[in-house]
Structure formats: C-alpha cells, structure tokens
Amino acid sequence: MTATQEQVAGADQARVVRAGQARVLREARARRRVGHVAIYVVLGVMAALTVMPLLYAFFASFKPVEDILVDGARLLPREWTLENYRIAWELGGFDQYFQNSLFVVIGVITLDLLFSSMLGFVLARKLVPFGNTIAMVMGGSLFLGMGTATLYPRLVIAQQLGIDNLVGVVLLEFSGMTVIHTFLIRAFVTTLPAELEDAARVDGCGIWRAYWMIAFPLMRPILTTTTILAFQASWNAFQLPYVFTLNDPEMRTLVVGVYALRATEDGSQAYDLILAGAMLIIVPIVILFAFLQRYFLRGLTEGSVKG
Amino acid sequence: MSLWKRRERGHALLFAAPSVLLFAAFVLLPLLYAVYLSFTRFNGVVDPVWVGLSNYESAWGDSAWWNSVRNTFILAFGGMAIEIPLSLFLAVLLNRALKLGGFFRTVYFVPHVISIAVMGVVFYFLLRPVDGVINGLLSPIGIVAADMDWLGSRPTALLSLILVGVWASFGVNTILFLVGMQTISRDIYEAARIDGAGSWKMFSRITVPLLSPILRIVVMLSIIFSMRSFDLVKTLTDGAPAGQTEVMFTYLFGYYFGLDHGAQYGYASALAVYAAIIVAILSVIYLYLSRSKDGGSR
Structure with missing residues (x-):
C-alpha cells in the first residue's frame, strides 16, 4: 500500500467509525426521547389526578342545582349559572362568613408580623433574660401535639376572658403559630449584623427604634415567608373556628360554613351551596399561590426542615 | 454581643411579652388544665370532682x-x-x-x-x-x-x-x-x-x-x-x-x-x-x- 492508499483507507475507516458513532448517538437520543415521553406520561397522569377533583368541583359549582346531582362523570356544565353563588352569598350567609374569614386572616397576620418578629428579634440579640429557656419551652410544646386535646381548656380560658368570639379565634390561631414563626425569624436575625443597631444606639436610638427602623425592614425576606404561612394557616383553619362558633352561626368562617352544610342532621346536603362556598375558599388562595409560588415553596422548605 | 444597657434591656421584656404571654395563656396553661381535668369527673356545670386514675382505667378498657x-x-x-x-x-x-x-x-x-x-x-x-x-x-x-x-x-x-x-x-x-x-x-x-x-x-x-x-x-x-x-x-x-x-x-x-x-x-x-x-x-x-x-x- 502506498502512503496515499493508506491515507484513503484511514479516512474511510474514520468515516465508518464516525458513521457508527453517529448511529449510536442517534439511537441514544431516540431512546432518550422515548424515555422522555414515558416520563411525561407519568408526570402528566399524576398532574391530571391532582387537578381533577378540583376541576370537577369547580365546574360543578356553575351547574344548575338539579344537574349537580346527576351524571357525575360530566365535567362541564350543560348550562352555566351563577345562581349557586348568588344564593350562597345572599341567603346562605356566606357574605358574613367571608367577612369573618377576612377579619381572622387580617388579625392573625397583623399580630404575627409584629409580635413574632419582636420576640424573634430580642431572642436573636439575646436581650431578654432566660431567652434560651423561653425558646426551649416553646420548642418543646411543638412536640406534644396537643392541639385538639387542649381545645376545651382554651375555649374555657377564652370564655373567662370574654373573648370566645372572633377576637379569640385570632389570638388563639396566632398563639398556635407564633412558636415556629419566632424560631424562623430568630434564625434569620442572627444572620444580620448587629453593628447597625449598635451604631443607632450610640446615636441615641432606643430599642424600639432600632427594631422598627433598622431590623424590621431587613427582616423582609423572612417576614414574607411567615406572613404567607400565617395567611395559609388562618384562611384554611377549621378546628378552632369550628369550636368557637358552635353556638353562634353568625361568627362562622368560610371553612366552618361549608362544613356546617355537610353536617346537617337529616343528611340533606345542599351541594349547590357547598360547592360555591368551597370555591370561595379555594379559588382565592390558588390564585394567590399562582402569583407567589416562590414564597409558598420557601415557606414549606424552611418551615419543615428547620422547624 | 450588642451594647444595650440594662435599663434598655428592660424595654426588651416588653418586646417579648405579647408572644410569650399569649403562648403561656393559650398553649401552656391549657395543657396543664387538660392534665388536671384528666384526673376529675367534670361536665362543665358542676365543679370538677377528683377521681384519681379512674378515667385512665376506663380508657384502658x-x-x-x-x-x-x-x-x-x-x-x-x-x-x-x-x-x-x-x-x-x-x-x-x-x-x-x-x-x-x-x-x-x-x-x-x-x-x-x-x-x-x-x-x-x-x-x-x-x-x-x-x-x-x-x-x-x-x-x-x-x-x-x-x-x-x-x-x-x-x-x-x-x-x-x-x-x-x-x-x-x-x-x-x-x-x-x-x-x-x-x-x-x-x-x-x-x-x-x-x-x-x-x-x-x-x-x-x-x-x-x-x-x-x-x-x-x-x-x-x-x-x-x-x-x-x-x-x-x-x-x-x-x-x-x-x-x-x-x-x-x-x-x-x-x-x-x-x-x-x-x-x-x-x-x-x-x-x-x-x-x-x-x-x-x-x-x-x-x-x-x-x-x-x-x-x-x-
């Protein structure tokens, strides 16, 4: 073989090898594509199972009452109506329930923003005596899981204080969540430098101003998280508002109002009102979630891993 | 360590107070009250009657x-x-x-x-x-x-x-x-x-x-x-x-x-x-x- 022939043969060989490599690559890519399709099918099925209950309930809430109870597999209404919402709002008491829910949510968020951040701040800066003891007792209570068990004592104490009403619901919902939020805030504040506050003190600021003017604005990331958690918990709460409003339907929150319709003694559930009421609770928070996903996710990971 | 003086630290107590007091009133106190009630017979009308462990025994069975x-x-x-x-x-x-x-x-x-x-x-x-x-x-x-x-x-x-x-x-x-x-x-x-x-x-x-x-x-x-x-x-x-x-x-x-x-x-x-x-x-x-x-x- 001459040198040129050798070169040609070598080039041929290289071509063959390259072609072979290309085929292997193509096949691998095709396999991966098949793999991708399979993955998407699995993920898609799970996504469908997740949203289907919600979609069925959502569309059913726009069906005329006589259609709600027949032909369950039919997703979309034959004819659309807002009648269920109108009746729930005007006659079912849901306008009142909505106001009550708003009152509870706003109350809880306000208390939580202020009080949890104040305690978290002074604990982080070690400004209170027995700070560690306070933190330990509070943390210990998390593991007792006595929520349901202490409902009655809490109701009694609230009655003694004359707050067995929505104000009591606000205070008790808050006291149940402040521990974990305080801890989240404390952990966050320890990562903030104390120098600014010290400088402010030298310039004659009191603790209140150091907290309010300097530390509080810096806490914004963590306070966004705790506020979302507080909103979610108080908007969705059932047990406490249920017990507090057993004898006073006027004070029901939306969630309690929906349950009350399901728990009728004669078993004649008003599904038109139930579905409309359920959507009044579900739709707002899902919309909020769509816009603030990031913060909801952060609340989950921080809340469960650190807490 | 921050530089706040003792007097100023007094104010810090006020910061801790709301959360701590609410926690004590609505988490700790109810716990103790529930434990106390568990040793009594009580229907919410007549005063609680101390019955020792009898509730626990009934629950056991x-x-x-x-x-x-x-x-x-x-x-x-x-x-x-x-x-x-x-x-x-x-x-x-x-x-x-x-x-x-x-x-x-x-x-x-x-x-x-x-x-x-x-x-x-x-x-x-x-x-x-x-x-x-x-x-x-x-x-x-x-x-x-x-x-x-x-x-x-x-x-x-x-x-x-x-x-x-x-x-x-x-x-x-x-x-x-x-x-x-x-x-x-x-x-x-x-x-x-x-x-x-x-x-x-x-x-x-x-x-x-x-x-x-x-x-x-x-x-x-x-x-x-x-x-x-x-x-x-x-x-x-x-x-x-x-x-x-x-x-x-x-x-x-x-x-x-x-x-x-x-x-x-x-x-x-x-x-x-x-x-x-x-x-x-x-x-x-x-x-x-x-x-x-x-x-x-x-």
Whole structure:
C-alpha cells in the first residue's frame, strides 16, 4: 500500500467509525426521547389526578342545582349559572362568613408580623433574660401535639376572658403559630449584623427604634415567608373556628360554613351551596399561590426542615 | 454581643411579652388544665370532682378508643406506604431537568395550599355513591360498581381517607425530596455512569443513601402529622360508618363537644393525655433519628 492508499483507507475507516458513532448517538437520543415521553406520561397522569377533583368541583359549582346531582362523570356544565353563588352569598350567609374569614386572616397576620418578629428579634440579640429557656419551652410544646386535646381548656380560658368570639379565634390561631414563626425569624436575625443597631444606639436610638427602623425592614425576606404561612394557616383553619362558633352561626368562617352544610342532621346536603362556598375558599388562595409560588415553596422548605 | 444597657434591656421584656404571654395563656396553661381535668369527673356545670386514675382505667378498657388508635396508625402508615415511594419516584423523574419540570412541581404543590377540611367536604361530594363523580368516572372502566359506597364500610372508608391524604400531601414530599436530590452533585452520577452503573443502581446506591437525612425527616414528619389528623376525618367520614373510622382526635373530640356523649371533659382529657403520650413517643423517636444523622440538617 502506498502512503496515499493508506491515507484513503484511514479516512474511510474514520468515516465508518464516525458513521457508527453517529448511529449510536442517534439511537441514544431516540431512546432518550422515548424515555422522555414515558416520563411525561407519568408526570402528566399524576398532574391530571391532582387537578381533577378540583376541576370537577369547580365546574360543578356553575351547574344548575338539579344537574349537580346527576351524571357525575360530566365535567362541564350543560348550562352555566351563577345562581349557586348568588344564593350562597345572599341567603346562605356566606357574605358574613367571608367577612369573618377576612377579619381572622387580617388579625392573625397583623399580630404575627409584629409580635413574632419582636420576640424573634430580642431572642436573636439575646436581650431578654432566660431567652434560651423561653425558646426551649416553646420548642418543646411543638412536640406534644396537643392541639385538639387542649381545645376545651382554651375555649374555657377564652370564655373567662370574654373573648370566645372572633377576637379569640385570632389570638388563639396566632398563639398556635407564633412558636415556629419566632424560631424562623430568630434564625434569620442572627444572620444580620448587629453593628447597625449598635451604631443607632450610640446615636441615641432606643430599642424600639432600632427594631422598627433598622431590623424590621431587613427582616423582609423572612417576614414574607411567615406572613404567607400565617395567611395559609388562618384562611384554611377549621378546628378552632369550628369550636368557637358552635353556638353562634353568625361568627362562622368560610371553612366552618361549608362544613356546617355537610353536617346537617337529616343528611340533606345542599351541594349547590357547598360547592360555591368551597370555591370561595379555594379559588382565592390558588390564585394567590399562582402569583407567589416562590414564597409558598420557601415557606414549606424552611418551615419543615428547620422547624 | 450588642451594647444595650440594662435599663434598655428592660424595654426588651416588653418586646417579648405579647408572644410569650399569649403562648403561656393559650398553649401552656391549657395543657396543664387538660392534665388536671384528666384526673376529675367534670361536665362543665358542676365543679370538677377528683377521681384519681379512674378515667385512665376506663380508657384502658374502652375498645372504641383503641379502635380509634388502631385507625390512626392504619391511616398514618398506610398513607406513608403509598406516599413515600410515589414521591421518591416522581422526584427522581423531576430531577432530570425537564423543560416542564417547574410546571409539574407547581401543580403537585397545589393541594397543599388548600384547606384540607374543605377538601374533605369536596371529596365527600365527589365520592357520592349514586351519580357521583368518582363512581361516574371509574365504573365505566369496570374498576368499581356503579353504586360503590366508598364511605359506607370501614375498609373502603379508611382507603378513601388514605387516598385523599395522599392526594393532599404527595406533592409536598415530592418537592422536599427534589430539594434534597438537587444538593447531590452530578459528578457522582457521572462517575457511576462511567463505571457502568444503571439507573436503578444509581438510585439505590447513590440517591437513597445521600437522601437519607431528608428521607428520615419526611417520614417522621408525615407520621407525626397524620397521628394528629383531625380535619380530614371530621369532614370526610366524620367517623362513619357508625364510628368505625374515628381516629384518636376525632374520638376524644366527641367526648368534649359531641352530641352523643359530649361534655365528659375529664374522660376526654384522659384520652387526650394518652394521645399526647403516643404522639410524644413517636416524636422522641423522630428527635433521636434527626440527631443521630451527622450534620445532615442545615
């Protein structure tokens, strides 16, 4: 073989090898594509199972009452109506329930923003005596899981204080969540430098101003998280508002109002009102979630891993 | 260390006061009160009468109570048996950096933001035996009879509770697993691939061991969370049929506020102490496990 022939043969060989490599690559890519399709099918099925209950309930809430109870597999209404919402709002008491829910949510968020951040701040800066003891007792209570068990004592104490009403619901919902939020805030504040506050003190600021003017604005990331958690918990709460409003339907929150319709003694559930009421609770928070996903996710990971 | 003087520190007490006082009044005090009540007979009208351990003794022989405890365990561990493998599997799929991964993650998270109490009522509607949505979808495929009464018998009612529970929380666990998986370096998988490891081997020898800290947290949190469950059971089955699906907290709730045997506050409190002990034992196991993992939590 001459040198040129050798070169040609070598080039041929290289071509063959390259072609072979290309085929292997193509096949691998095709396999991966098949793999991708399979993955998407699995993920898609799970996504469908997740949203289907919600979609069925959502569309059913726009069906005329006589259609709600027949032909369950039919997703979309034959004819659309807002009648269920109108009746729930005007006659079912849901306008009142909505106001009550708003009152509870706003109350809880306000208390939580202020009080949890104040305690978290002074604990982080070690400004209170027995700070560690306070933190330990509070943390210990998390593991007792006595929520349901202490409902009655809490109701009694609230009655003694004359707050067995929505104000009591606000205070008790808050006291149940402040521990974990305080801890989240404390952990966050320890990562903030104390120098600014010290400088402010030298310039004659009191603790209140150091907290309010300097530390509080810096806490914004963590306070966004705790506020979302507080909103979610108080908007969705059932047990406490249920017990507090057993004898006073006027004070029901939306969630309690929906349950009350399901728990009728004669078993004649008003599904038109139930579905409309359920959507009044579900739709707002899902919309909020769509816009603030990031913060909801952060609340989950921080809340469960650190807490 | 900050420079605040003693007098200024006095103000700090005012900062701590609101949260600490509310905590003391509505978390600590009620606890002590419940423990005290558990040693009394009390109907809310006549003053409590000290009866020693008699409530605890009656509870010991209360078969309906222990049935509720059993149900609680069935729901907790049954739910986990489905949820943990499912969430792990989905997290592995989502960890492949898919284009639509973020979308699926978002969708799976949605149930978590919705009130479980409301979903209990919604599923009560969807599970209606005659002309219900779920039977309407499943019976044409031949999976269930057209008039399947899901909440009408204990096994299917418990199964419904488990499945709705899985619906509500598999997404959260998937995301927690995914967060954990994303901290595992790609290089390790690359090295394993070069050594000829298949996907199952990589999953079982790399993913699971490196994920074990978060796996342990998720498992224990789900156990503790479902031991405390109340809302879903109350709103979906409300103990039906005939109290057979009561869990610990719905059962003792009945002795506090129920129409049938309500206002037996002493007895209810004794049950509550039992429940707290059961939850506490599991929590201690959780603490022990999360301590023994070396530096895994951050």
